[in-house]
Amino acid sequence: MPELLPFLKELVSAPGLSGHENPVAAIIRNRWKPLVDEIHSGKLGSLHGLHKGTAPAPRPSVMVCTHMDAIGLMVTGIKDGFLRLTNVGGVDARVLPGQLATVHATGAGTGAPSPLPAVVAQPPARLLPDEIGSNPAPLEYLLADTGLPPKKVAELVRVGDLVSYATEPVELAGDVICGHTLDNRSSVAALTICLEELQNRPHAWDVWAVATVQEETGLAGAYTSTYQIRPSLAIAVDVTWAKGPGSNDWNTVPIGKGPALCMGPDTHPALFKGLVELADKLELPYLVEYAPRHTGTDAFATQVSAEGVPSVLISIPLRYMHTPVEVVALKDIQRAGRLMAEFIAGLTPDYLDKIVWDD
Amino acid sequence: MATIGNTQIKLLEKLCNACAVSGDEGEVRAIVLDSIKGHADTVKVDTLGNVLATRSGTARKHLRVMLAAHMDEVGFMLVAEDGEGIYRFETVGGLDVRQLVGKPVWVGHDHLPGVIGARPIHLTTVEERSKTIPLDALRIDIGPGGKAKLGDRATFATKFQRSGSSFISKALDNRLGVATLVELVRDAPPNIDLLAAFTVQEENGLRGAKVAAHALHPDLAIAIDSTPANDLPAWDDEDNPAYNTKLGLGPAIYIADTGTLSDPRLVRHFAAAGDAEGIPYQFRQPGGGGTDAGAIHKEHTGIPSLSVSVPHRYSHTAASIARLDDWKNYLALIQAALRRMEPDLLETDKV
Numbered sequence: 001m002p003e004l005l006p007f008l009k010e011l012v013s014a015p016g017l018s019g020h021e022n023p024v025a026a027i028i029r030n031r032w033k034p035l036v037d038e039i040h041s042g043k044l045g046s047l048h049g050l051h052k053g054t055a056p057a058p059r060p061s062v063m064v065c066t067h068m069d070a071i072g073l074m075v076t077g078i079k080d081g082f083l084r085l086t087n088v089g090g091v092d093a094r095v096l097p098g099q100l101a102t103v104h105a106t107g108a109g110t111g112a113p114s115p116l117p118a119v120v121a122q123p124p125a126r127l128l129p130d131e132i133g134s135n136p137a138p139l140e141y142l143l144a145d146t147g148l149p150p151k152k153v154a155e156l157v158r159v160g161d162l163v164s165y166a167t168e169p170v171e172l173a174g175d176v177i178c179g180h181t182l183d184n185r186s187s188v189a190a191l192t193i194c195l196e197e198l199q200n201r202p203h204a205w206d207v208w209a210v211a212t213v214q215e216e217t218g219l220a221g222a223y224t225s226t227y228q229i230r231p232s233l234a235i236a237v238d239v240t241w242a243k244g245p246g247s248n249d250w251n252t253v254p255i256g257k258g259p260a261l262c263m264g265p266d267t268h269p270a271l272f273k274g275l276v277e278l279a280d281k282l283e284l285p286y287l288v289e290y291a292p293r294h295t296g297t298d299a300f301a302t303q304v305s306a307e308g309v310p311s312v313l314i315s316i317p318l319r320y321m322h323t324p325v326e327v328v329a330l331k332d333i334q335r336a337g338r339l340m341a342e343f344i345a346g347l348t349p350d351y352l353d354k355i356v357w358d359d
Numbered sequence: 360m361a362t363i364g365n366t367q368i369k370l371l372e373k374l375c376n377a378c379a380v381s382g383d384e385g386e387v388r389a390i391v392l393d394s395i396k397g398h399a400d401t402v403k404v405d406t407l408g409n410v411l412a413t414r415s416g417t418a419r420k421h422l423r424v425m426l427a428a429h430m431d432e433v434g435f436m437l438v439a440e441d442g443e444g445i446y447r448f449e450t451v452g453g454l455d456v457r458q459l460v461g462k463p464v465w466v467g468h469d470h471l472p473g474v475i476g477a478r479p480i481h482l483t484t485v486e487e488r489s490k491t492i493p494l495d496a497l498r499i500d501i502g503p504g505g506k507a508k509l510g511d512r513a514t515f516a517t518k519f520q521r522s523g524s525s526f527i528s529k530a531l532d533n534r535l536g537v538a539t540l541v542e543l544v545r546d547a548p549p550n551i552d553l554l555a556a557f558t559v560q561e562e563n564g565l566r567g568a569k570v571a572a573h574a575l576h577p578d579l580a581i582a583i584d585s586t587p588a589n590d591l592p593a594w595d596d597e598d599n600p601a602y603n604t605k606l607g608l609g610p611a612i613y614i615a616d617t618g619t620l621s622d623p624r625l626v627r628h629f630a631a632a633g634d635a636e637g638i639p640y641q642f643r644q645p646g647g648g649g650t651d652a653g654a655i656h657k658e659h660t661g662i663p664s665l666s667v668s669v670p671h672r673y674s675h676t677a678a679s680i681a682r683l684d685d686w687k688n689y690l691a692l693i694q695a696a697l698r699r700m701e702p703d704l705l706e707t708d709k710v
Contacts, residue, residue, distance in 0.1 A: 091480065092480040092483060092488055093488070094461075095477055097458050098462065098515075099678070116522065121591065121673055122455075122458070123589075124591070136491055137457075146522060147682075148523045149607070170516075172472055172502025173501050173503065174505060176503060241479050244445070244500065245500060246496060256503055319500070320474070320478075322479055323461040323477050325475070327474065
């Protein structure tokens with residue numbers, strides 16, 4: 001996909017906080033429409049695209065899950081034109097002071113919310129409880145400031161309005177992109193690459209390309225889409241913690257050398273082994289990450305939906321996760337897309353027979 | 360008479376998007392030199408990098424008035440290399456380390472994009488999140504294999520934008536002052552000698568202003584700066600009596616800060632000019648902080664000095680906010696006060 005970068009920038013620039021994914025869903029639907037045979041939305045808003053396989057019906061199916069929702073903030077109150085805030089998904093309040101943000105104001109009535117530029121402010125120490133001192137101010141004490149007069153703010157903004165990061169995506173050295181919401185729009189881009197490759201690759205199985213909602217707030221999209229689609233296998237694609245300043249422990253992987261394949265209880269060992277063997281055969285670089293308990297990804301949900309679905313997790317290494325300056329290597333995205341396509345193209349009608357416990 | 364229109368806002372935008380950390384003001388200096396070209400009688404760049412521009416008055420007897428606006432901004436310097444495009448850095452000027460985390464930055468004269476990242480929330484503990492991340496744990500990351508030079512300066516990478524009648528930008532302190540002083544040089548009142556000093560290193564101890572005041576040796580000086588508006592609500596909704604200044608109330612006249620006790624004759628003169636011409640102004644609450652006036656008033660045998668600032672919120676952060684109306688009234692007040700300066704302004708008793 002030569003146009004990966006502009007598409008990724010378009011994806012991360014579209015609003016789509018958990019529970020409010022419509023704006024980004026519209027972009028993805030538009031992009032996937034020519035690549036699939038049918039596309040529809042689930043009841044919670046997840047996007048389901050079907051690319052039919054060549055095996056005689058009834059065919060087995062593989063579902064690829066990439067969550068499209070983003071973390072962010074929400075207005076809890078308005079005081080003298082300033083907005084009090086809470087989080088949507090996991091936000092470390094220490095990254096917020098001085099951030100550019102967009103308030104999606106709904107007070108003007110019907111139609112799309114009006115985007116208002118804003119700044120997240122850490123009030124001066126004397127306006128905060130004494131015990132905070134030089135420690136970080138918890139989120140409940142931070143304020144969003146649109147710069148507009150209080151009367152205008154009262155007209156435009158309502159409690160419950162969403163506030164998203166507004167950092168512009170930018171390329172750094174070494175073919176990496178930096179911006180907010182690369183978790184998990186990077187994976188949506190990887191799945192799009194996979195769908196494009198499959199246009200010219202016959203595959204026996206049905207492929208369900210799924211962009212799930214509400215991953216960051218409890219995997220609601222993955223649970224419900226898996227239940228509705230009832231795939232034979234599920235592949236979740238998400239980002240994982242990359243090595244970098246502040247993060248160098250065993251549970252981090254380098255960027256630019258992935259994707260990472262996840263080993264642990266969320267993933268089926270036979271599927272994991274299948275991906276590892278395929279990557280070795282293709283001489284495609286990959287890493288292995290170990291998740292001894294839960295991954296917190298869509299794979300955690302797909303695995304236990306309905307009567308259970310054999311699941312596997314492909315991860316794209318990402319630095320500074322959940323900050324407005326996430327960093328991802330483009331080639332990790334491209335390789336994740338290619339690995340998925342190769343895996344899917346190689347699924348024989350009897351592949352399910354190999355997904356067994358070998359003990 | 361000049362006012363703030365699109366041309367002035369465009370200049371402010373250009374100045375704000377330029378990077379000029381104390382000691383490395385070249386990018387702003389070039390914009391200033393270009394903007395005042397052909398408008399001043401004399402222009403020179405002194406040994407510290409100050410731009411000194413003068414315009415002579417036409418009256419037979421007149422005051423020599425120094426106007427000082429600092430060009431520099433707070434920021435960073437790369438001081439050590441970890442490899443793979445990752446650098447340690449130090450801060451320059453008064454920066455709260457809590458404002459640095461998770462910000463994009465521009466590095467060096469080519470504005471190479473970089474980022475100050477943070478450990479993912481998933482890998483932190485509640486205890487860890489209640490503690491400030493110290494400077495020595497932060498890094499600037501310009502991407503794998505990226506090359507910058509040690510000693511390169513960096514600033515927050517915030518592009519100037521407008522929100523209604525407000526500006527959102529980095530470095531409004533003090534590009535608002537620089538843009539104002541450019542306007543004053545281009546359209547100087549004829550009743551005074553206007554001695555403009557676009558100074559360096561204000562954020563690093565008022566070092567440019569000291570030598571500029573010595574060289575210009577004025578009768579009096581006005582520091583053209585920007586001051587915090589801490590007009591936010593208190594966490595418990597109690598009154599906020601220590602707001603310093605408030606947005607929307609107009610230019611802030613200083614009476615006292617850490618560095619300077621303003622000359623009362625100048626305070627009275629500026630307030631009277633505002634009253635006479637119906638220009639709103641506010642007195643900055645006496646308290647901490649300082650401007651170039653702190654260095655200027657102690658030069659030679661003493662130079663009566665005053666600071667007048669544009670109020671703005673979130674000084675020394677990636678994104679400050681100022682109001683267009685405050686800036687308009689700021690320029691109008693200074694113009695009115697300069698135009699009303701008679702040669703005997705300082706011959707009255709102080710009190």
